[in-house]
């Protein structure tokens with residue numbers, strides 16, 4: 001009997017949500033997690049020492065440095081690099097007293113903080129490690145781990161670390177984990193990067209740069225671009241030009257209300273033009289599947305809003 005065709009996305013274990021600060025990475029991480037959970041997957045969202053906002057998005061208890069359930073089939077954790085370093089030390093040394101001897105003093109702590117990439121690796125490595133966790137029956141504890149990565153520059157620095165470890169660190173536990181993580185990250189069957197952006201000039205420029213770094217330097221598979229906060233266009237190009245040419249009714253014989261309405265129309269026309277130009281540049285600069293999320297009116301950090309966005313992913 002022919003087997004039902006397996007969706008390529010079914011084998012994905014690790015998703016990296018990347019982009020400029022403030023574009024909606026955490027919102028998209030939450031919505032993408034729900035979208036997976038709706039397909040019956042068990043999902044863990046990993047944040048990197050972030051200002052915790054995910055609990056508002058799920059209406060859950062605040063999320064700290066231990067994994068907690070935030071919705072059906074969705075867990076979340078906010079990694080504290082110091083706690084992660086301790087856990088990593090414990091895992092590799094397998095002894096609390098040895099760990100305490102080595103790590104539990106300011107000298108070693110500040111030494112480790114000063115090693116380039118160590119802080120990034122404790123977070124990225126821990127996020128990856130969650131993909132290796134198993135339940136009692138031997139099945140993975142989480143089907144998919146979603147990494148809500150730090151903003152572009154820091155995010156890229158973080159993603160460079162495993163490669164650096166492979167280049168410079170001699171064989172041993174650290175290198176073995178970095179090798180396994182890097183293999184999983186580079187395989188489009190098991191990992192993909194979601195680039196989040198806004199339909200505006202600077203975010204688009206950063207996304208094109210990010211995309212280039214991922215494709216040419218790091219060789220990490222990009223799954224899709226999510227253009228967040230899209231305005232549904234109200235005006236045609238010709239109408240925009242007319243509105244943008246208006247001087248706001250200052251010398252037209254308009255009352256206060258029509259003048260205010262005209263000013264609002266002009267603002268909107270400008271935003272729509274900026275959006276159209278940004279989307280054009282994005283499509284010229286990046287050839288990747290693109291998905292659009294609307295600008296929501298009202299607070300987007302609510303369970304209702306995140307459910308709405310999840311349906312569109």
Ligand SMILES: Nc1ncnc2c1ncn2[C@@H]1O[C@H](COP(=O)(O)OP(=O)(O)O)[C@@H](O)[C@H]1O
Nearest residue numbers: 021022023024025026027229294295296300301
């Ligand atoms: N589609 C949207 N519509 C309206 N507001 C949004 C949307 N996506 C995100 N936001 C809001 O924008 C702000 C930044 O989003 P956030 O996900 O925290 O960004 P990041 O994690 O990239 O810094 C938050 O206040 C969030 O609620």
Ligand SMILES: [Mg+2]
Nearest residue numbers: 025026050148
């Ligand atoms: Mg965030």
